[in-house]
Amino acid sequence: MTAIPRTTAIDPASVDLRTRLGKLELPHPILAASGCFAYGQQFADFMDLRRLAGLSTKGISPKPRFGNPLPRICETSSGMLNSIGLENVGAEAFLAEKLPFLAELGISVWVNFFGEDFASYVECARLLEAGRGHGIDVLEMNISCPNIKKGGIEFGTVPEVAHRLTRACVEVTDLPIVVKLTPNVADVVAMADAVAQAGAAGVSLINTLTGMAIDVRTRRPRIATMYGGLSGPAIKPVALRMVHQVATALPQLPICGMGGILGGEDALEFIMAGACCVQVGTANFARPDAALVVLDELRARMADLGIGSVSEVVGCIRPLPPEAPRVDPAG
Amino acid sequence: MTALALPSQFSARVDVNRSLGGGYVVLEFSGVSGGALGEVVAGQFVMLRGEWGRELLNPRAFSVLWSEPDGRFAVLLKAYGQGTSRLVASPVGARVTVTGPLGRGFRPTDGAVTQLLVAGGVGLPPLHLQARQASARGQAARLELFYGGRDRDDLVLLGDFEAWGVRSVLATEDGSVGARGFVTAPLEQRLVDARAAGEAVEILSCGPTPMLAAVRHIGLRHDVPTWLCLEEEMACGFGVCLGCAVPVHGARPYQYCCSDGPVFEAKQVRWP
Ligand SMILES: Cc1cc2nc3c(=O)[nH]c(=O)nc-3n(C[C@H](O)[C@H](O)[C@H](O)COP(=O)(O)OP(=O)(O)OC[C@H]3O[C@@H](n4cnc5c(N)ncnc54)[C@H](O)[C@@H]3O)c2cc1C
Ligand SMILES: Cc1cc2nc3c(=O)[nH]c(=O)nc-3n(C[C@H](O)[C@H](O)[C@H](O)COP(=O)(O)O)c2cc1C
Ligand code: FES
Numbered sequence: 001m002t003a004i005p006r007t008t009a010i011d012p013a014s015v016d017l018r019t020r021l022g023k024l025e026l027p028h029p030i031l032a033a034s035g036c037f038a039y040g041q042q043f044a045d046f047m048d049l050r051r052l053a054g055l056s057t058k059g060i061s062p063k064p065r066f067g068n069p070l071p072r073i074c075e076t077s078s079g080m081l082n083s084i085g086l087e088n089v090g091a092e093a094f095l096a097e098k099l100p101f102l103a104e105l106g107i108s109v110w111v112n113f114f115g116e117d118f119a120s121y122v123e124c125a126r127l128l129e130a131g132r133g134h135g136i137d138v139l140e141m142n143i144s145c146p147n148i149k150k151g152g153i154e155f156g157t158v159p160e161v162a163h164r165l166t167r168a169c170v171e172v173t174d175l176p177i178v179v180k181l182t183p184n185v186a187d188v189v190a191m192a193d194a195v196a197q198a199g200a201a202g203v204s205l206i207n208t209l210t211g212m213a214i215d216v217r218t219r220r221p222r223i224a225t226m227y228g229g230l231s232g233p234a235i236k237p238v239a240l241r242m243v244h245q246v247a248t249a250l251p252q253l254p255i256c257g258m259g260g261i262l263g264g265e266d267a268l269e270f271i272m273a274g275a276c277c278v279q280v281g282t283a284n285f286a287r288p289d290a291a292l293v294v295l296d297e298l299r300a301r302m303a304d305l306g307i308g309s310v311s312e313v314v315g316c317i318r319p320l321p322p323e324a325p326r327v328d329p330a331g
Numbered sequence: 332m333t334a335l336a337l338p339s340q341f342s343a344r345v346d347v348n349r350s351l352g353g354g355y356v357v358l359e360f361s362g363v364s365g366g367a368l369g370e371v372v373a374g375q376f377v378m379l380r381g382e383w384g385r386e387l388l389n390p391r392a393f394s395v396l397w398s399e400p401d402g403r404f405a406v407l408l409k410a411y412g413q414g415t416s417r418l419v420a421s422p423v424g425a426r427v428t429v430t431g432p433l434g435r436g437f438r439p440t441d442g443a444v445t446q447l448l449v450a451g452g453v454g455l456p457p458l459h460l461q462a463r464q465a466s467a468r469g470q471a472a473r474l475e476l477f478y479g480g481r482d483r484d485d486l487v488l489l490g491d492f493e494a495w496g497v498r499s500v501l502a503t504e505d506g507s508v509g510a511r512g513f514v515t516a517p518l519e520q521r522l523v524d525a526r527a528a529g530e531a532v533e534i535l536s537c538g539p540t541p542m543l544a545a546v547r548h549i550g551l552r553h554d555v556p557t558w559l560c561l562e563e564e565m566a567c568g569f570g571v572c573l574g575c576a577v578p579v580h581g582a583r584p585y586q587y588c589c590s591d592g593p594v595f596e597a598k599q600v601r602w603p
Pocket of ligand 1: 074
């Protein structure tokens with residue numbers, strides 16, 4: 001029999017949601033995910049942004065980018081494919097036009113960034129360093145861009161390359177760098193280890209899974225670039241597995257978990273797998289206040305289960321006990 | 332193009348689910364706990380999502396058919412894929428999450444120009460609302476409807492235009508009502524006549540993309556200001572996901588259907 005923890009419901013108001021990612025302290029574990037929250041501003045019409053622990057911006061590159069041909073998105077079972085093409089305003093315009101709004105919010109501002117080659121990654125980290133003390137709290141380095149120039153794929157899939165890239169970016173900024181890893185690898189632990197050794201403050205897990213959808217009437221792919229990034233509940237089991245693998249192998253490395261979080265229970269699963277905070281992505285499209293729904297449900301669910309604090313359940317899951325040994329009277 | 336009310340997110344319930352025949356359905360909603368769209372510009376839309384669980388994630392876009400200050404509003408739709416099929420089957424009392432009003436709509440008539448409203452299929456609502464609002468301002472005579480469909484059942488809510496005093500030119504592919512063929516034929520004749528009479532006209536159109544493509548060419552060919560209400564696949568509906576790109580001419584290759592549109596000037600759209 002499995003020992004199931006005692007579950008005496010407690011008062012939701014007494015649940016301590018505080019958490020930390022390395023040195024970064026957060027009032028609770030719920031942030032909004034990159035590419036699913038733009039630069040935050042549009043959401044102000046629908047919700048109190050100050051209730052979020054933080055948000056990750058659309059990926060920023062040194063120069064503005066215009067993005068991919070259309071169609072760029074299509075819905076699939078329990079998820080969606082996207083190939084936006086990392087369209088963004090560029091580092092300079094971000095610092096001048098978008099950051100002041102975010103700085104005012106008083107929440108943790110993570111700037112997701114990438115480069116088109118090695119040098120432009122470093123360039124971007126250097127440019128964004130100017131935002132330290134002016135609103136930027138974390139640089140989230142996206143090394144999992146499926147749709148940038150040749151060679152780009154290596155940043156996210158070859159541990160030595162990721163190591164060198166992370167080291168080079170860490171050297172040009174005093175901001176903590178959280179490296180966002182791609183699930184499109186055979187050994188995610190090797191990638192996490194490589195960037196941790198290079199000075200990453202943590203890892204974000206996971207970016208989208210490469211996928212495809214076909215319109216059988218037209219015999220064409222449903223997004224223009226043929227393959228795109230799959231997100232939403234469809235990828236949650238993969239994301240949980242990766243968070244757990246990294247948390248188990250590298251217990252000192254802080255993890256921000258994401259992939260298909262729609263409700264409080266999803267967030268709690270990620271926390272139990274080993275994430276100290278989580279991001280809500282695709283769910284923001286279903287309803288703009290999705291991240292706050294996750295937050296409210298997380299508190300309620302923890303209270304239900306008698307869990308008094310986030311810190312006591314980060315990475316708490318244990319394997320099932322072994323089966324009883326078999327006795328064969330005939331043998 | 333103007334946008335008035337700030338968008339909000341609220342819960343609404345289905346008050347009326349009325350079939351118009353031909354597969355068309357009008358869904359009327361009322362906002363729960365004070366939720367309301369407020370003033371809506373013709374062409375603006377809402378994102379609607381029913382209680383769809385985890386399988387069907389994204390909300391779907393619908394042009395607003397009408398909206399009242401008390402929080403009631405309506406959309407016109409037809410079952411197409413998964414989202415619309417579920418909405419069409421909504422019983423009275425069903426709950427939806429609403430985000431809106433979103434986007435930039437058509438500009439109203441200034442009284443000096445005749446607006447030719449060119450509609451097809453579920454593209455009727457923006458033009459229906461434009462006519463309703465013009466009629467409320469006593470300007471119905473400045474509007475004319477060009478409405479095309481496959482057959483008699485494909486033309487709905489005609490009585491409203493008649494009641495408002497908006498002239499209608501109809502066309503059906505099977506010839507069961509109005510001219511036989513596409514409505515773009517009488518539209519083009521109307522432009523020729525306007526040119527001859529020195530009359531100022533502009534085109535406002537919403538409907539299936541092939542129809543909009545034809546209307547765009549006609550507008551460009553006759554050098555008539557033409558506004559198209561476009562449809563692109565959307566995830567968020569308010570400028571966040573960058574999924575709904577529309578190819579345009581100018582400094583940037585794309586604009587966004589949800590936040591820059593859905594109404595675009597024909598000459599701006601980068602189509603073949
Ligand atoms: C601004 C705007 C206003 C709209 N107003 C109305 C309205 O008033 N009434 C109405 O009935 N519909 C309207 N639509 C269209 C409506 O949102 C679509 O019918 C809907 O997105 C399709 O959803 P579905 O779940 O039925 O189909 P799905 O199951 O999502 O899709 C089935 C197939 O259709 C394709 N598809 C999905 N969306 C579109 C699209 N928008 N255009 C072309 N192909 C698509 C998909 O790629 C898929 O292959 C509007 C769309 C937009 C963008
Ligand atoms: C439309 C869209 C755009 C995205 N853009 C970015 C991006 O610019 N940078 C990035 O690191 N991740 C990006 N992502 C990935 C998300 O941040 C997230 O890792 C992923 O979608 C999984 O979470 P979800 O299932 O909650 O969406 C994007 C996702 C979507 C759906
Ligand atoms: S639908 Fe998301 S940006 Fe337009």
